Structures are given as C-alpha cells and as structure tokens.
Amino acid sequence: MSDVRQRHPAPGRPGRSREDAPGAPVVSTGRRGSHATAHGQGFAWVISWTILGSLLPGSGLLAAGRRRAGGFLLGLTAAGGLALGWLALGDDPLERVQTLVIAPGRLVVATVSIAVIATLWVLAILLTHVQLRRYASLGGGQRLFASLVVVALVTAVAMPAYEAGRYALIGRDLVDTMFRQTVDTETSTALTETTEADPWAGTPRINVLLLGSDAGDSRIGVRPDTMIVASIDTRSGNTVLFSLPRNLKNAPFPFGTPGNSAWPDGFNCYGDPCMLNAVWTWAEGAGSGYDRFRNPGLAATQDAIEGVTGLKIDTYAMLNLKGFAEFVNAIGGLEVNVRERLPIGGDGNPESPIYHKATGGWIEIGENQHLDGYHALWFARSRWASDDYSRMQRQRCVIAAFVDQVDPVTVALQFPRLARAAKRNITTGIPRRDLDAWVELSRRVQGAKVTSLPFTKAVVDVTAPDFDKVHKLVKRAIASSERAPQEPTPSASPGPSRPRNPSGQPKAANPNRAQDVDAVC
Incomplete structure (x- = not known):
C-alpha cells in the first residue's frame, strides 16, 4: 500500500494538515491553488501589490521577495519624491514651468528626462507583476484580468508621459520659431549685459x-x-x-x-x-x-x-x-x-x-x-x-x-x-x-x-x-x-x-x- 495521505494544508503551515502529527508522511497535492499558494498568495494579493507597486515603485518587489531590487527602487522613488517636493515648495510651480517653457535647451532635457523616467516606471510595473506571479497559480480568467490591469497601469504612465513630451517639443518649436537667437538692431534693442540679480537693473x-x-x-x-x-x-x-x-x-x-x-x-x-x-x-x-x-x-x-x-x-x-x-x-x-x-x-x-x-x-x-x-x-x-x-x-x-x-x-x-x-x-x-x-x-x-x-x-x-x-x-x-x-x-x-x-x-x-x-x- 502506498504511503500517501491526501490532506488539506493547515492555515499558515504549507503542506501540513490539522491532523498531521510529528512523523506523519506528507505529500504535495501536485498543484498550488489559485487562491492559496505555497506562500499564501492569491489572486487578490497579486493584483493589490501590482497596483501598489505601480503607485509606489519598489514596494511590490519587496512583497515578491526581491528585497535588494525593491529596496533600491523604493529608495530611488523616495528621493525623486523629495526632489519634486523641494521644487514645488521652493518656488511658485507656475513660475518654474514658465522658466522651463521659454528655454529650448531645457525643454530637450525635460523631454529626454520624461522619456527615461516613464520607461523605467513601465519596466518596474512589468517586473513587479512578473515577480508576484511566481508564487501564484491563477486561472485563465484571472490571468486575463491581471494582464488587463497591467496594460491599464502601463497606459496610465505612458500616455501622460507622451503628452508631456509632446507639449515640451511643441514649446521648443514655438520658441525656436517666434524668437530669434540674435536681435534685429534696426527694430529692437537687447538688454544690456549685467551681473546684477535683477536683469532689468540697467533698464529702468x-x-x-x-x-x-x-x-x-x-x-x-x-x-x-x-x-x-x-x-x-x-x-x-x-x-x-x-x-x-x-x-x-x-x-x-x-x-x-x-x-x-x-x-x-x-x-x-x-x-x-x-x-x-x-x-x-x-x-x-x-x-x-x-x-x-x-x-x-x-x-x-x-x-x-x-x-x-x-x-x-x-x-x-x-x-x-x-x-x-x-x-x-x-x-x-x-x-x-x-x-x-x-x-x-x-x-x-x-x-x-x-x-x-x-x-x-x-x-x-x-x-x-x-x-x-x-x-x-x-x-x-x-x-x-x-x-x-x-x-x-x-x-x-x-x-x-x-x-x-x-x-x-x-x-x-x-x-x-x-x-x-x-x-x-x-x-x-x-x-x-x-x-x-x-x-x-x-x-x-x-x-x-x-x-x-x-x-x-x-x-x-x-x-x-x-x-x-x-x-x-x-x-x-x-x-x-x-x-x-x-x-x-x-x-x-x-x-x-x-x-x-x-x-x-x-x-x-x-x-x-x-x-x-x-x-x-
């Protein structure tokens, strides 16, 4: 007679039943359930951490057991958030936007930065979801729904980034078209060069x-x-x-x-x-x-x-x-x-x-x-x-x-x-x-x-x-x-x-x- 017993695993103790006694033989069911895995992760857990990991890059990787990658990404996210907060509190945000829009060089840097950040963000979403799925066995409908959630999250990041980059390029083209690099001295006068903090100090x-x-x-x-x-x-x-x-x-x-x-x-x-x-x-x-x-x-x-x-x-x-x-x-x-x-x-x-x-x-x-x-x-x-x-x-x-x-x-x-x-x-x-x-x-x-x-x-x-x-x-x-x-x-x-x-x-x-x-x- 085969030494096999079919048992339901006890909560919190994977692979063990309530009736298990020390020394009792245990065998795997051959499949992790779609709502209860070897680590206790289910469909809701995967979706929740995928969304949270998208909103706070790095947190989902920590939950998936990728502590080094998650910690690094979470730290990078925190540093970026602090930098944005400092920029927002340091001066009027509208003034910063105005200063950015009128400089073609800054707009190019902004466009490249937006593209890089958006790419890294999308990769973080995909990596987080893949790592979370390692410990979950999902049904066909659940896999499809999870994929749709990931697509929605990626779109939510990519589309605003695309629009921001497009606006930056439009602004750059506008400045290049409307404003000459040098002044036409026959009809306009450039400001006098000055080292003063006020650019208008020499022009009352x-x-x-x-x-x-x-x-x-x-x-x-x-x-x-x-x-x-x-x-x-x-x-x-x-x-x-x-x-x-x-x-x-x-x-x-x-x-x-x-x-x-x-x-x-x-x-x-x-x-x-x-x-x-x-x-x-x-x-x-x-x-x-x-x-x-x-x-x-x-x-x-x-x-x-x-x-x-x-x-x-x-x-x-x-x-x-x-x-x-x-x-x-x-x-x-x-x-x-x-x-x-x-x-x-x-x-x-x-x-x-x-x-x-x-x-x-x-x-x-x-x-x-x-x-x-x-x-x-x-x-x-x-x-x-x-x-x-x-x-x-x-x-x-x-x-x-x-x-x-x-x-x-x-x-x-x-x-x-x-x-x-x-x-x-x-x-x-x-x-x-x-x-x-x-x-x-x-x-x-x-x-x-x-x-x-x-x-x-x-x-x-x-x-x-x-x-x-x-x-x-x-x-x-x-x-x-x-x-x-x-x-x-x-x-x-x-x-x-x-x-x-x-x-x-x-x-x-x-x-x-x-x-x-x-x-x-």
Missing part, C-alpha cells in the same frame, strides 16, 4: 510697440490698424498704454532717419494714403530710404511712432488680427460688455452699396456677453456704425479681457492650439536670450497698475495734430504711473465699474489723463 523703463496688422489677400501690404505703445516701469511693473489712431496725419520722423529725410515736415501727402497706418506700405516702396532695412515697413512705423510719442521704442510684438480669432476660440471665448450695437461687415464709404449695412449681422448691446473668436474679432474691428476712437477703446477692452480671463489650466489644456496660432500669427523682436528677463517682467506687470491714454479726437486733431502737446501728455502719464503704488490691476472682466450715463456710456472723464484700463470697459 522699456517701451514696447504692440501692433495689430490687417494684412490680407484683398489688401496691399501690411496695414497696422492697431498701434499701442506699452511703456513699462521695469521696477514696479506699472504700465501705461498709449493708443494711437490709425488716421493720424503729419507723423514726424526723428531727425537722422530716412523718414525725416523724405518727409521733413511730417508724413503728409494730403490724402488717406498718408495716414499713420500707411507708413508701413510707403516704406516698402522703392526710394523710401528704408529699403536697405531687413523689415523696412516695421522700422519706418517705429520711427514714426517715436516721433509722435517722443518715446524710444525698444522692441515690438505684432499680431495678425485674423489670427486673433484662433486664440479666442482656443480659450473658449471671451466675455465683454457691449456698449453699442455693432455691425459685422459693411462699408464706411457713403458711395458704397453696402454703406453701413451689417452684411454679417449685428453684435447687440449687452453686459457679460460671451463672444467666440469670430464675434470677438468683429467687436474689436467694427467701426462703420461707430468710429476709429470707439474701436480703439474696444480693442483695449478685448486685450484686457483676454489677459484677465486666460488661466493656466486653460493654457495647459489648449497649449497645442495656442502654440499653432502663435506660430502663424505673432512676430516679435524679443531675442531668445532675453526670454527669462521678459518672463520676470510679465510677473511684475501682472501685479502692477495698468493705465491707458488713448489719443482720441478729444485729445488730438488727427488732421493737424499738436505733437508738442502729445509729448507733454505722454510724459505726464508716465510720471503719474511711476508715482502710483504697486497694486493688483483691477479685473478687466465684466462686472461693476465706474458710474455710467443713462445711455450706458461711461461718464465723461478728463481725456487728457490716463485712466485705469477697466474704467473704459
């Missing part, structure tokens, strides 16, 4: 020309219909926005410039072609004196605006207005207060058959109106039933609303769309090496006071402007801005604002003095 004020171009297939050349000079106190961030009318005539050019040689008495040929926004097209023609410049239209426009304002333009940023709709759609639209009924389309020429006709409908009066990109663009551009000065006001409101309503989460979620729109529609003279300094300056501006002085018909006669008066008003507005305490700029989003007349228009303010941006919106 900087003037940036903001242009909204209206180039298109139906128009000849670039027509910068939006011209705003942002004069920024680099210490406090306090900023004054000077809006210039496109139909300003007699714009003087600084002495010694090609424009001054061609137009010593100001840019005026007694007709619409010689308005301020036509300087660009004129400069691109033969014989203007600017044809030797890399960007003759931009250089001439800057010279003219320097003559008008008395300010030295340090650099510029130009947006194709048609591309503005892409930005607005990418962030989900803008909310603005519409103070006057505005036509979409139409013509301002009384002889035109569509004179003052809204060929595309109307933007109706109303508070807190949500506009998509198409309607936000027409809100900023429409002037046939209004005038250039009202349009200048609405353009400032759109800019303020855009800045106020864009949040980091929206930018992160829509970054690919925003990056594509920026590449197609924005040009700037800021050199790549100065980007860190400009990010720092943008933070100061966000926490500072922003005022605006539009040169409307109440301030200047566009046909015979008094430029001495304009220069005095510019100086006074800047002096007032410098004296103003640094404080958060009031929200430009719709909400309570200064008292208004029964017509809904703001009560009259001194047009010769700069106002808070929200006061006109």
Whole structure:
C-alpha cells in the first residue's frame, strides 16, 4: 500500500494538515491553488501589490521577495519624491514651468528626462507583476484580468508621459520659431549685459510697440490698424498704454532717419494714403530710404511712432488680427460688455452699396456677453456704425479681457492650439536670450497698475495734430504711473465699474489723463 495521505494544508503551515502529527508522511497535492499558494498568495494579493507597486515603485518587489531590487527602487522613488517636493515648495510651480517653457535647451532635457523616467516606471510595473506571479497559480480568467490591469497601469504612465513630451517639443518649436537667437538692431534693442540679480537693473523703463496688422489677400501690404505703445516701469511693473489712431496725419520722423529725410515736415501727402497706418506700405516702396532695412515697413512705423510719442521704442510684438480669432476660440471665448450695437461687415464709404449695412449681422448691446473668436474679432474691428476712437477703446477692452480671463489650466489644456496660432500669427523682436528677463517682467506687470491714454479726437486733431502737446501728455502719464503704488490691476472682466450715463456710456472723464484700463470697459 502506498504511503500517501491526501490532506488539506493547515492555515499558515504549507503542506501540513490539522491532523498531521510529528512523523506523519506528507505529500504535495501536485498543484498550488489559485487562491492559496505555497506562500499564501492569491489572486487578490497579486493584483493589490501590482497596483501598489505601480503607485509606489519598489514596494511590490519587496512583497515578491526581491528585497535588494525593491529596496533600491523604493529608495530611488523616495528621493525623486523629495526632489519634486523641494521644487514645488521652493518656488511658485507656475513660475518654474514658465522658466522651463521659454528655454529650448531645457525643454530637450525635460523631454529626454520624461522619456527615461516613464520607461523605467513601465519596466518596474512589468517586473513587479512578473515577480508576484511566481508564487501564484491563477486561472485563465484571472490571468486575463491581471494582464488587463497591467496594460491599464502601463497606459496610465505612458500616455501622460507622451503628452508631456509632446507639449515640451511643441514649446521648443514655438520658441525656436517666434524668437530669434540674435536681435534685429534696426527694430529692437537687447538688454544690456549685467551681473546684477535683477536683469532689468540697467533698464529702468522699456517701451514696447504692440501692433495689430490687417494684412490680407484683398489688401496691399501690411496695414497696422492697431498701434499701442506699452511703456513699462521695469521696477514696479506699472504700465501705461498709449493708443494711437490709425488716421493720424503729419507723423514726424526723428531727425537722422530716412523718414525725416523724405518727409521733413511730417508724413503728409494730403490724402488717406498718408495716414499713420500707411507708413508701413510707403516704406516698402522703392526710394523710401528704408529699403536697405531687413523689415523696412516695421522700422519706418517705429520711427514714426517715436516721433509722435517722443518715446524710444525698444522692441515690438505684432499680431495678425485674423489670427486673433484662433486664440479666442482656443480659450473658449471671451466675455465683454457691449456698449453699442455693432455691425459685422459693411462699408464706411457713403458711395458704397453696402454703406453701413451689417452684411454679417449685428453684435447687440449687452453686459457679460460671451463672444467666440469670430464675434470677438468683429467687436474689436467694427467701426462703420461707430468710429476709429470707439474701436480703439474696444480693442483695449478685448486685450484686457483676454489677459484677465486666460488661466493656466486653460493654457495647459489648449497649449497645442495656442502654440499653432502663435506660430502663424505673432512676430516679435524679443531675442531668445532675453526670454527669462521678459518672463520676470510679465510677473511684475501682472501685479502692477495698468493705465491707458488713448489719443482720441478729444485729445488730438488727427488732421493737424499738436505733437508738442502729445509729448507733454505722454510724459505726464508716465510720471503719474511711476508715482502710483504697486497694486493688483483691477479685473478687466465684466462686472461693476465706474458710474455710467443713462445711455450706458461711461461718464465723461478728463481725456487728457490716463485712466485705469477697466474704467473704459
């Protein structure tokens, strides 16, 4: 008779039954159960430790008996967690992201680092599960479910890593496309090299020309219909926005410039072609004196605006207005207060058959109106039933609303769309090496006071402007801005604002003095 006894193993004592006595023969059942193995591990144990080992790499290997590998990986995970915690607590995480995004070299390092970390993480998940399965005998359905869990865990690591790497490469391409390695000295000025901790220590004020171009297939050349000079106190961030009318005539050019040689008495040929926004097209023609410049239209426009304002333009940023709709759609639209009924389309020429006709409908009066990109663009551009000065006001409101309503989460979620729109529609003279300094300056501006002085018909006669008066008003507005305490700029989003007349228009303010941006919106 064979010396074999079939017994159920006692809990906690593999291979032994409750009836086992010392010296009693024991034989293996020939198979470990799918829920009870030689080490007491079952299906639930394998799944639980696989998941935990994925969340905390190394812990699953320890449970599987791989103490050295598990301890090393767990220590590496702990060190990485401490490093991330230190980075998060050391500075504003958003500031760190901003600093990272503007440096192509750092983005490459970030992309490679993300790929390496993700690869090691995925390998740790797979190794952990394989080691846990060594001591478990699972049924067919359990093996399939376990495999699906592993695939889900690997995907949960790989997909975010892929997206982070893709965002990093998109950011690198955006920076390489938009910002030159070196500055074009004809239209921009690089920051003075300094060893100071503050990159702006040697530059107390900087003037940036903001242009909204209206180039298109139906128009000849670039027509910068939006011209705003942002004069920024680099210490406090306090900023004054000077809006210039496109139909300003007699714009003087600084002495010694090609424009001054061609137009010593100001840019005026007694007709619409010689308005301020036509300087660009004129400069691109033969014989203007600017044809030797890399960007003759931009250089001439800057010279003219320097003559008008008395300010030295340090650099510029130009947006194709048609591309503005892409930005607005990418962030989900803008909310603005519409103070006057505005036509979409139409013509301002009384002889035109569509004179003052809204060929595309109307933007109706109303508070807190949500506009998509198409309607936000027409809100900023429409002037046939209004005038250039009202349009200048609405353009400032759109800019303020855009800045106020864009949040980091929206930018992160829509970054690919925003990056594509920026590449197609924005040009700037800021050199790549100065980007860190400009990010720092943008933070100061966000926490500072922003005022605006539009040169409307109440301030200047566009046909015979008094430029001495304009220069005095510019100086006074800047002096007032410098004296103003640094404080958060009031929200430009719709909400309570200064008292208004029964017509809904703001009560009259001194047009010769700069106002808070929200006061006109």
